[in-house]
Amino acid sequence: MECVIVSEDGLHDPIILPENTPVVLGRGPGTRITDRKCGRRQVELVADYRNKSVRVKQLGMNPSSVGGRSLEPGLEATLREGETLHVVNGLYPHTVRFAPSSPSGAKGQQQAADLAPDPGHQEAQEEEEEEEEEEVMRPRTPGGGEDSPEPARKRPRTENPGHGSSSGDEEEAGGGPIPEVAGQPWPQDKWIKETKLLVFTKKGVRARSKFAGFDIDGTIITTRSGKVFPTGPDDWRILYPEIPRKLKELAQDGYKIVFFTNQRGISRGKLRPQDFQAKAEAIVTRLGVPIQVYVATGLGFYRKPMLGMLDHFREQGNEGVKIDLESSFYVGDAAGRPANWAPDRKKKDFSCSDRLFSLNAGLTFYTPEEFFMGWKKPPFQLPEFDPDTLGSWQKCVTVCEAALRDGKRVAIDNTNPDLESRSRYTDCARKAGVPCRCFLFTTCFEQAKHNNRFREMTSTVLGHVPVNEMVMNSCR
Incomplete structure (x- = not known):
């Protein structure tokens, strides 16, 4: 047989x-x-x-x-x-x-x-495949939709890992300590170049099941000149003297140190990639800790607050070791803090992208001052518009009912092609006594297939995940 x-x-x-x-x-x-x-x-x-x-x-x-x-x-x-x-x-x-x-x-x-699976050859095979990817520089395709995995759920956290506590004795939902998993030390410094993404792995980096993530500018370093933007590749200094010691403590506590930084100036031609690569290597050397660095070089799926860099790290950058998001955390200065959020801080944060990055990923978030200096949590403001992909119709219905009870308006962004799926929401509206409108798009099946392919071909960012034939036929 x-x-x-x-x-x-x-x-x-x-x-x-x-x-x-x-x-x-x-x-x-x-x-x-x-x-x-x-x-x-x-x-x-x-x-x-x-x-x-x-x-x-x-x-x-x-x-x-x-x-x-x-x-x-x-x-x-x-x-x-x-x-x-x-x-x-x-x-x-x-x-x-x-x-x-x-x-x-x-x-x-x-x-x-x-x-x-052959443990004796897997490491060499993966290294060979990574070298192929470096040469091919394939664009990444963003995911999404109902089949995407549900975001991780956070548990309340009362201690700051940067101030002496460790996540090693936390328990998973099923009980028992979270296992600490570590890979072999990375053998040599290496850069991987992909479309709109650079990845640097310092010699000595180990795969870990938990990681400590950091932004770079305004979190790990600031300008030596005192200007908002650096005047050149050498215009930087470590932001706080405590930073190298804190990072070494994290490494000793079993965390993998990972930097995630947006550097759009590279794609705009204002910053040479080789200059930033040299700068990143110098920063890591100065800190004295093996660190992995992810660099989003332009707009698109890799740029925070989107999760492209984190997805790449989890899927390809940790040698197959599964990441425990609940034991991990992220630190960044783009935190949505208003003007005068501290006595000596007159300017508001330029954006909220670091806090939103953590929120999207399900990671505990700290500002640099909270984490490295022990300051209290500052005030902040999230964007007014908060789109939420919930992952299942049950969760959509629950959130819909809660929003209607609060007097809010609700838009359901999904196909809902049959009476049963639509009735879940029309029933919510009927019970709440509010009007409900359903929009029918009268494209024929062939035009829908054309639109699917057209969107895939003409996306200006990183491409469109095509809807497969099985899903389209079931909707028809």
């Missing part, structure tokens, strides 16, 4: 799954999947010839699904003949087939061996 996993999109040849042998599918040449939302190690498959089934375990950060049932990292499901495995975010459908052995078995066995 022979078991094969078949790409319904025809991306690759069928791959044999040997009995009781783990085979890993993900982004790479074996599957020809290039989507950055798909991890290199996305799902693990183990065939059970006796029961004609395949055990599917999700390894990647973004959700896979089996027979319409969504998975999360670490969860498993059983795939049977006639059911569909979507590798990530409802895309890349695969089916499993059991049949008598075929003459092509040797080729399939070799394919399976190539995809099987």
